Amino acid sequence: MTLIDGKAIAQRINEQTRAAVAELTARGVKPGLAVVVVGDDPASHAYVRSKEKTSTELGMHSVKHALPHDTTQAQLLEVVRTLNNNPAIHGILVQSPPPKHIDERAIVEALDPRKDVDGFHPINVAKLALGDADAFVPCTPLGCQRLLIESGIETAGANVVVLGRSMIVGKPMALLLMNKGRGGDATVTVAHSRTRNLAEVCSRADILIAAIGQPEFVKANFVREGAVVIDVGINRVADPSSAKGSRLVGDVAFAEVAPKCSAITPVPGGVGPMTIAMLMHNTVLAAQRISR
Ligand code: GUN
Numbered sequence: 356m357t358l359i360d361g362k363a364i365a366q367r368i369n370e371q372t373r374a375a376v377a378e379l380t381a382r383g384v385k386p387g388l389a390v391v392v393v394g395d396d397p398a399s400h401a402y403v404r405s406k407e408k409t410s411t412e413l414g415m416h417s418v419k420h421a422l423p424h425d426t427t428q429a430q431l432l433e434v435v436r437t438l439n440n441n442p443a444i445h446g447i448l449v450q451s452p453p454p455k456h457i458d459e460r461a462i463v464e465a466l467d468p469r470k471d472v473d474g475f476h477p478i479n480v481a482k483l484a485l486g487d488a489d490a491f492v493p494c495t496p497l498g499c500q501r502l503l504i505e506s507g508i509e510t511a512g513a514n515v516v517v518l519g520r521s522m523i524v525g526k527p528m529a530l531l532l533m534n535k536g537r538g539g540d541a542t543v544t545v546a547h548s549r550t551r552n553l554a555e556v557c558s559r560a561d562i563l564i565a566a567i568g569q570p571e572f573v574k575a576n577f578v579r580e581g582a583v584v585i586d587v588g589i590n591r592v593a594d595p596s597s598a599k600g601s602r603l604v605g606d607v608a609f610a611e612v613a614p615k616c617s618a619i620t621p622v623p624g625g626v627g628p629m630t631i632a633m634l635m636h637n638t639v640l641a642a643q644r645i646s647r
Pocket of ligand 1 (some may be wrong): 448449450451452473494495627630
């Protein structure tokens, strides 16, 4: 069983990004990333902090807008419009999910698609579905695909089951894997909470991508002997035995699943660092495209 080291792979990719940032900066285009977070969800703030930290470390111009929970739709739209019009900003990310009173769809549609480094704008969703090379692709599925490529895991002709159908992970993951080319050409099944015989469907996968958002949902009987398992989940669960009182687990019951796999990602240290690396990569792409 191979443990796929997402942290090490992400570090390698970040070094390439650092070089690209230096080159752009020397040309007078310092890549700029703005992250916007509304409300005080601790997990969202933790994600935003690490995005801001990594972008700064890689030499980017980094801006964070932490807005109070009671920010109105109009105020948030105004922040997005201001960032759209700011030439020092090439990538904009509004952390999801926002508070309930915010219409997230309208916020995403207000983004300049050329600055939509999350790949959530309908223009970018359509481009991904069309297989256009200049789509911005959501960072988590892009990171999963890159993990497979960097680990030498062949997707062409493989039976891949994507467990989860969200707009952030499951749907774009399925599109990426079925598109033509490197890291694609797979036979893709999308399974979810309403799928009949879920364990049996998942157990047909050569590659299983777990993105259902439920702690340790995928048990040993979901996984074929020799399968590759990519665990997208980041779930905080109570753990009285740890100093913090909690720990992070994935969507996969790692202890019972790992022995059956040919390769598996750990949580933490698997997909998580790749998501951030792909956000940095997308921001460089945005700066290159806008400055061309
Ligand atoms: N929330 C969970 N994942 C993501 C992501 O990739 N981008 C944004 N904006 N919010 C998220």
